[in-house]
């Protein structure tokens with residue numbers, strides 16, 4: 001019987017390196033605070049049909065979405081006495097103008113104080129694909145050119161990525177369940193736009209919809225812009241990419257505003273399976289859906305609220321809803 005050279009090296013290696021049976025350990029963020037800067041309901045600053053939140057995680061400060069009007073995020077941040085000039089990274093959840101409207105203005109206004117302020121924008125594949133028939137005011141292609149002319153750069157993600165230890169972006173989210181949280185419902189009909197993908201003109205299910213996922217000792221904290229990939233699809237995918245099985249908090253827009261009773265019941269059962277601990281339903285989640293999910297997923301007035309500007313969530317204190325939403 002002969003022993004191969006590689007078998008000998010393996011044997012030698014196992015004598016040198018301690019062999020452990022443990023799973024690879026994913027990094028966990030210890031310190032996390034999320035503050036809402038743009039959404040419909042407001043307590044500090046102005047409200048609008050849009051979304052933006054500041055993520056502060058283990059010293060990293062990242063802006064997630066930029067609101068609808070160019071100046072909402074800056075105005076609301078200054079009312080909250082939050083300085084954004086050292087925020088160098090932005091995540092854009094998708095192309096829609098209610099999430100990308102502040103991008104260029106933020107870059108131009110803050111670059112004076114810091115060359116790198118709002119200089120890098122993380123996006124997912126598909127965000128720049130042409131949408132024939134979409135409102136020109138919302139078009140991402142001219143906005144891309146303006147942002148780059150102002151010294152900004154885009155990083156396009158094709159798949160899930162850990163951008164800092166414990167801080168993940170989903171990239172495009174597989175649509176495992178037919179949640180269809182995109183398009184508009186007009187007179188009971190689902191109206192969907194078109195997008196020019198590499199395989200041609202197809203129904204626009206907003207393929208670039210991307211969420212942020214923070215891995216913590218309490219479970220995952222997921223931040224969503226409009227939730228076009230589906231709430232359950234997004235949360236389940238977050239558990240897949242990180243290997244952490246429970247969702248400590250889901251925060252942001254989840255596009256449940258048109259959801260039927262049956263859909264809300266199905267969603268709530270999935271949220272229970274995922275051990276959802278906290279829900280801040282802002283932007284397009286809808287008001288009634290937040291209250292229905294609170295009831296159906298065994299949450300309460302302290303763990304499920306409608307998000308308002310100025311409201312926050314932290315690992316230490318949970319949801320600070322402010323007085324209107326409390």
Ligand SMILES: [Zn+2]
Pocket residue numbers: 094096226228
């Ligand atoms: Zn949208």
Ligand SMILES: [Zn+2]
Pocket residue numbers: 050051096098099225226253283284
């Ligand atoms: Zn939206």
